[in-house]
Amino acid sequence: MREAPPESGRNHDALEAALVKMIVCMKQVPMVSELPWDRKTGLLKREAAEGMMNPACKSALEAALRIKEGHGGHITAITMGPPMAAEILHEALSMGADRCLLVSDPRMAGADTMATSAVLARAIETFCSDFDLVLCGCHTSDSETAQVGPQMGEELGISSIASVDDLKLTGRRLRVERVSDHFLETLEMDLPGLVTVTTAHYTPRYIPMAGLQDAFREPSILTAGAHDLGMDEAELGLEGSPTRILEVFSSTAGKQNVVLAGTPRKIVEELFERFDDAIGSVIRKDLKAVK
Amino acid sequence: MGEGKRSIWVFGDYRNYFQNRVTLQLISRASDLAKAIDATVCVTVFGHGVDEWVWEYTCHGARKIYVCDHEKLKFYSNDIYLHLMEKLVREHRPEILLVGATAFGREFAPRLAKRLKTGLTADCIGLDIGEDGLLVQTAPAFGGNMLTKIVTPVKRPQMATVRPGTFQEIPHDNDAVAEIVRVPLPDDLPEDRVTLVSSVRQPERVQKLEDAAVVVCGGRGMGSRKKFRNLYELARILGGEVGATRPVVYSKWADEEALVGQADKHISPRVLISFGISGAIQHTAGIRDAGFIIAVNKNPHATMMKMADVAIVADANQVCTALIKELRKRIRS
Numbered sequence: 001m002r003e004a005p006p007e008s009g010r011n012h013d014a015l016e017a018a019l020v021k022m023i024v025c026m027k028q029v030p031m032v033s034e035l036p037w038d039r040k041t042g043l044l045k046r047e048a049a050e051g052m053m054n055p056a057c058k059s060a061l062e063a064a065l066r067i068k069e070g071h072g073g074h075i076t077a078i079t080m081g082p083p084m085a086a087e088i089l090h091e092a093l094s095m096g097a098d099r100c101l102l103v104s105d106p107r108m109a110g111a112d113t114m115a116t117s118a119v120l121a122r123a124i125e126t127f128c129s130d131f132d133l134v135l136c137g138c139h140t141s142d143s144e145t146a147q148v149g150p151q152m153g154e155e156l157g158i159s160s161i162a163s164v165d166d167l168k169l170t171g172r173r174l175r176v177e178r179v180s181d182h183f184l185e186t187l188e189m190d191l192p193g194l195v196t197v198t199t200a201h202y203t204p205r206y207i208p209m210a211g212l213q214d215a216f217r218e219p220s221i222l223t224a225g226a227h228d229l230g231m232d233e234a235e236l237g238l239e240g241s242p243t244r245i246l247e248v249f250s251s252t253a254g255k256q257n258v259v260l261a262g263t264p265r266k267i268v269e270e271l272f273e274r275f276d277d278a279i280g281s282v283i284r285k286d287l288k289a290v291k
Numbered sequence: 292m293g294e295g296k297r298s299i300w301v302f303g304d305y306r307n308y309f310q311n312r313v314t315l316q317l318i319s320r321a322s323d324l325a326k327a328i329d330a331t332v333c334v335t336v337f338g339h340g341v342d343e344w345v346w347e348y349t350c351h352g353a354r355k356i357y358v359c360d361h362e363k364l365k366f367y368s369n370d371i372y373l374h375l376m377e378k379l380v381r382e383h384r385p386e387i388l389l390v391g392a393t394a395f396g397r398e399f400a401p402r403l404a405k406r407l408k409t410g411l412t413a414d415c416i417g418l419d420i421g422e423d424g425l426l427v428q429t430a431p432a433f434g435g436n437m438l439t440k441i442v443t444p445v446k447r448p449q450m451a452t453v454r455p456g457t458f459q460e461i462p463h464d465n466d467a468v469a470e471i472v473r474v475p476l477p478d479d480l481p482e483d484r485v486t487l488v489s490s491v492r493q494p495e496r497v498q499k500l501e502d503a504a505v506v507v508c509g510g511r512g513m514g515s516r517k518k519f520r521n522l523y524e525l526a527r528i529l530g531g532e533v534g535a536t537r538p539v540v541y542s543k544w545a546d547e548e549a550l551v552g553q554a555d556k557h558i559s560p561r562v563l564i565s566f567g568i569s570g571a572i573q574h575t576a577g578i579r580d581a582g583f584i585i586a587v588n589k590n591p592h593a594t595m596m597k598m599a600d601v602a603i604v605a606d607a608n609q610v611c612t613a614l615i616k617e618l619r620k621r622i623r624s
Binding site: 112113114117141143144145146147148150151153154155159160161162163175179180181182183184185186187188189190193241242243244245246247248249250251252255256257258259260261262263264265267268269271272275276278279282283285286287288289 | 306307309310370393394395397398400401402404405406408409410411412413414427431432437438439440441442443444445446484485486487488489490491492493494504505529530531553561562579582583584585591596597598599600601602603604605606609610612613614616617618621622
């Protein structure tokens with residue numbers, strides 16, 4: 001699946017050996033805040049929303065691009081999603097990724113983080129088994145579980161570090177910095193490894209429109225389905241997911257939503273008359289009116 | 292344990308004040324859940340010189356504590372703690388395993404779930420036992436506008452992470468007793484593949500807003516920088532903290548520190564009073580874990596008003612002033 005190195009006539013093997021082979025996993029997330037979802041299954045109707053590259057994934061790609069610029073490298077961008085998710089792969093190409101893989105299969109829909117991380121790990125093993133470093137966004141803006149990256153690391157059996165702000169590669173040794181539970185940590189690990197990247201330090205480069213258009217013209221996106229990964233239905237989508245969604249409801253459901261209006265003084269009086277316990281129990285004060 | 296009673300486990304996370312608090316909060320919630328399924332609340336404590344925490348968890352409701360105390364466990368390490376935890380879980384088969392959604396927990400829990408091949412729900416804001424005895428996990432979805440109820444029907448343990456401040460801890464009880472199980476360091480402990488080069492404790496002050504039980508949050512609707520200062524007095528009386536929206540911080544009515552929102556601070560106060568905030572998604576995603584919400588806005592149709600338990604249609608600053616006055620009166624007694 002490997003592309004030919006840009007310059008022919010040299011010793012390709014030696015050139016390739018020096019490159020840092022990186023994989024950036026990314027997700028297309030909805031740009032809108034109000035999302036349509038299927039009331040029966042509780043699943044998001046992703047096809048109905050306009051998408052963008054998840055911000056932290058973009059920072060992960062930026063981190064990979066800087067390593068590539070500093071050390072020489074090769075970047076494969078991978079996403080799992082419906083066909084329209086190819087949009088963010090075009091964007092990745094325009095930013096500087098070398099090739100892209102879209103993992104797409106209707107049977108993969110409804111996957112939780114367990115099933116998603118299994119598919120992505122299998123895609124990496126199938127198409128880029130000689131990788132050095134996997135980079136993911138630390139979390140996505142639509143589900144925010146932050147689980148897929150660390151779970152992929154487990155699935156691939158490699159060392160991993162989550163939520164890193166900064167990374168520096170020296171030979172095969174990766175040094176990262178992060179803030180974790182109020183500790184400013186500096187950590188190191190050997191490659192191959194996986195990191196999930198925050199948006200703190202890596203501001204993605206600006207892509208001029210022309211570059212984006214060029215990327216869309218280039219037909220350099222590989223596509224793979226479950227069959228190409230040698231996975232069967234039991235490992236995919238809902239069936240491969242240990243969790244089940246019982247229901248989805250508006251976060252404001254169950255709120256009493258009592259409306260108070262009038263003069264501020266009257267409102268405040270009524271507020272304490274009706275809700276003094278709700279407030280008083282938290283601040284541990286008796287707010288009953290002085291008789 | 293095997294044929295014995297079922298158990299609900301809490302991962303003992305104690306490295307700093309907030310990690311410790313969330314552990315106590317989870318022990319408390321686990322105790323409620325345990326009543327519904329007749330289970331024992333167990334806590335694991337890994338580290339070096341951790342008797343202090345064993346004592347603390349006992350006093351706060353743990354009934355059984357698995358302690359592994361060894362020099363090699365001195366630093367929080369995913370590789371090593373995961374190995375230990377996986378071993379213990381496989382041996383004792385808890386029904387439920389709860390982990391605090393601290394930075395450590397959010398990395399540790401998904402990896403553990405992967406090793407145990409079980410389901411995990413992130414950042415739960417509600418945990419209950421359903422009619423069928425399953426753990427019903429309520430978690431925010433789609434940027435916070437929606438909530439989902441999730442179960443893990445078949446795989447065990449049923450795993451969930453919970454942010455600090457979601458549940459209330461059980462008061463300290465000096466007479467409480469727990470069974471202490473000393474776990475020897477396994478001989479097959481793996482090498483830590485990640486080397487800790489340095490770890491510098493940052494001041495914890497910065498988390499004040501995230502951990503506050505009461506937050507008074509203000510938006511542009513407060514009117515001016517001077518009027519915005521009023522919120523600090525209200526927060527002081529309530530023993531709470533002040534939060535702000537992005538436009539307010541841009542206008543320099545409040546410090547960057549106070550910024551609450553999707554990419555900024557996520558807060559989970561038990562009471563949130565929101566003044567003059569319309570409720571853009573960038574802000575509401577940061578307050579989705581708030582408990583009782585009072586919103587004040589001249590516009591009754593503002594998103595923030597729809598999200599509130601009590602929606603007050605009035606001028607934000609005037610209501611703030613009236614609240615301060617009324618509270619002074621009532622609290623004096």
